[in-house]
Amino acid sequence: MxxxxxxxxxxxxxxxxxxxxxxxxxxxxxxxxxxxxxxxxxxxxxxxxxxxxxxxxxxxxxxxxxxxxxxxxxxxxxxxxxxxxxxxYPGVESLVGELSVAELLERSAIEQVTLLGGAQPQDDIRLETRDFVRPQWINGVLTLIVAPVGAGRIAPFELPDPTPCCADKH
Incomplete structure (x- = not known):
């Protein structure tokens, strides 16, 4: 490597x-x-x-x-x-739209999906990718951190276009 x-x-x-x-x-x-x-x-x-x-x-x-x-x-x-x-990373181009956690793990180099707080989501839970999936290396494991976004749905914790912390609120 x-x-x-x-x-x-x-x-x-x-x-x-x-x-x-x-x-x-x-x-x-x-x-x-x-x-x-x-x-x-x-x-x-x-x-x-x-x-x-x-x-x-x-x-x-x-x-x-x-x-x-x-x-x-x-x-x-x-x-x-x-x-x-x-x-x-390998498979990133296939992580678009909505898919299950199992599909995400099968299609890409991502090895683990973790909910904020540390719990592991079920393999069949639906993930809204937002076409923006940025996992992190954590203790040698490529891990995607996710958060709930509705009943039975999760999405990557990192937003594709976050609002700056000091955005003008006019």
Whole structure:
């Protein structure tokens, strides 16, 4: 498995994801995992880790010297499967619309679904993907955190387009 970190100073997950979608073509890299990592140095920003069993594409950008330590952190966290929010991973393209927890686990690299608070949902419960499924590496397991959204339904806890915490409420 080849694992690298890239830190370009992206201000938030959205900016990092846009960069990933512009630069990396998952179809060209079988088994690709691309994750975002919140890092603190040299200032708070989002770094990226990329991992693939058969190597990564040439031409990925080098980090500026000030961001090299953050790139190393992202790569180390991915190597240890201790942290990272997966954006690109095997099967992500099939996680659209509504499906059962069992279908999600069968179609993708996600290994576990956990309700906020720690309970495991039944395999037949319906998951509204919102076409935005971002699992996290937790203790070596790619885990999707979900929340109830109605009777017998769940959805990923992370919203696809969250309202900023200080949004103008005019």
């Amino acid at each position: 080849t694992i690298i970190g890239i830190s370009l100073g992206h201000a938030d997950d959205r900016a990092a994801e846009h960069w990933l979608h512009d630069v990396v073509r998952p179809a060209d890299v079988p088994g690709l995992f691309a994750c975002t990592h919140l890092v603190r140095a040299p200032r708070p920003h989002v770094a990226i880790s990329l991992a693939a069993p058969d190597g990564l594409p040439d031409g990925l950008p080098a980090c500026a010297a000030e961001f090299a330590p953050a790139a190393q952190v992202a790569a180390a966290e991915h190597r240890q499967l201790s942290s990272g929010r997966a954006v690109l």
